[in-house]
Amino acid sequence: MVRTLMLAAMVGLFLSGPARAQDWGEVKGQVVWAGGKGALKLPNLKVDKDVSHCLSKGPIPDEKFVINPKNLGLKDVFVYLAPLSDGPLPIHPDLKAIAKKQVELDQPCCRYIPRAFVLRVGQELLLKNTSPIQHNVKADGKNIAGGGFNVLLPAGKSVAMSADKFKAERxxxxxxCNIHPWMKAWLLVVDHPYATVTDENGNFTIPKAPAGKYRLIAWQEGCGWITGGRDGMVIEIKKGEPTVLPPLKATDEE
Ligand SMILES: [Cu+2]
Structure with missing residues (x-):
C-alpha cells in the first residue's frame, strides 16, 4: 500500500514536473494560389457614386483575391496561432506590452487601407476619413461587442473606437460602407501577438512564437479557412530557429 502510494506520488511529480522555461521560435511560410485562373486578373470595381473623387487616383481594383502573377503568392490572408486546447498562448516577454495604442483604418479614394488587418485586444481602432466626402463604417462580427457598429464619418473626420468594443474571435x-457598397475590409481580433497578414508575395512571419505544438489557422475573404477549418492545422514550432512551413494552398473551391 505504502509502495503504491509512493509510486503514485512519483508518477504525479513526473507528470506535473517542475516549472519549465518556455522556449521561443519563429514561424515562416507562404500562401500560394491553387485555384482558378480567373482570380488572377479580376476586373476593376464598378464605381457609380462620388465618381470624381473616388476615381481621382485611377480605377479601384477588386481585392477579393490579390495574387502575385510572378509567384502566385496570395496577399491579405490572416495567419495566426491558437493553442491546441483552451487556454492562453504563452507570450514572449518582449511582446507582452502592446506597442501601439491604435490600429488605423483609412479610406482614401473610396478604398480601405488596409484591406485586411489585425487588432490585438487592448488596442483602439481609429477610423480615419482623410477624404473630402462622407463615408460610414459598418462592421459586423462576433469579435465586436453587440455584434457590430455603424459609424458615420463626415469629410475629414476621424472616430476612435475604444478598446473595450473588441474581443478575440477566430x-x-x-x-x-453603405454609401459606397464596393468598399470592403476585414478585421481580425486576437488576444495575443501571434497574428499577421500575408504580404504581396503571400509570405508571412510570426516572430518570437512559443516553441512546441500549436494550431496555425489561415483565413482569407474569398477562400474562407485555408488550413482545414476553424481549428486550422497542428504545427510544431522549433526552438531558436525559423520553422519554415510547406506552402499553404489556397483555392476558391469549397
Ligand atoms: Cu464610403
Missing part, C-alpha cells in the same frame, strides 16, 4: 469581422 473569424474576422466584415467592414463595409
Amino acid at each position: 473569424l474576422p469581422a466584415a467592414v463595409a
Whole structure:
C-alpha cells in the first residue's frame, strides 16, 4: 500500500514536473494560389457614386483575391496561432506590452487601407476619413461587442473606437460602407501577438512564437479557412530557429 502510494506520488511529480522555461521560435511560410485562373486578373470595381473623387487616383481594383502573377503568392490572408486546447498562448516577454495604442483604418479614394488587418485586444481602432466626402463604417462580427457598429464619418473626420468594443474571435469581422457598397475590409481580433497578414508575395512571419505544438489557422475573404477549418492545422514550432512551413494552398473551391 505504502509502495503504491509512493509510486503514485512519483508518477504525479513526473507528470506535473517542475516549472519549465518556455522556449521561443519563429514561424515562416507562404500562401500560394491553387485555384482558378480567373482570380488572377479580376476586373476593376464598378464605381457609380462620388465618381470624381473616388476615381481621382485611377480605377479601384477588386481585392477579393490579390495574387502575385510572378509567384502566385496570395496577399491579405490572416495567419495566426491558437493553442491546441483552451487556454492562453504563452507570450514572449518582449511582446507582452502592446506597442501601439491604435490600429488605423483609412479610406482614401473610396478604398480601405488596409484591406485586411489585425487588432490585438487592448488596442483602439481609429477610423480615419482623410477624404473630402462622407463615408460610414459598418462592421459586423462576433469579435465586436453587440455584434457590430455603424459609424458615420463626415469629410475629414476621424472616430476612435475604444478598446473595450473588441474581443478575440477566430473569424474576422466584415467592414463595409453603405454609401459606397464596393468598399470592403476585414478585421481580425486576437488576444495575443501571434497574428499577421500575408504580404504581396503571400509570405508571412510570426516572430518570437512559443516553441512546441500549436494550431496555425489561415483565413482569407474569398477562400474562407485555408488550413482545414476553424481549428486550422497542428504545427510544431522549433526552438531558436525559423520553422519554415510547406506552402499553404489556397483555392476558391469549397
Ligand atoms: Cu464610403
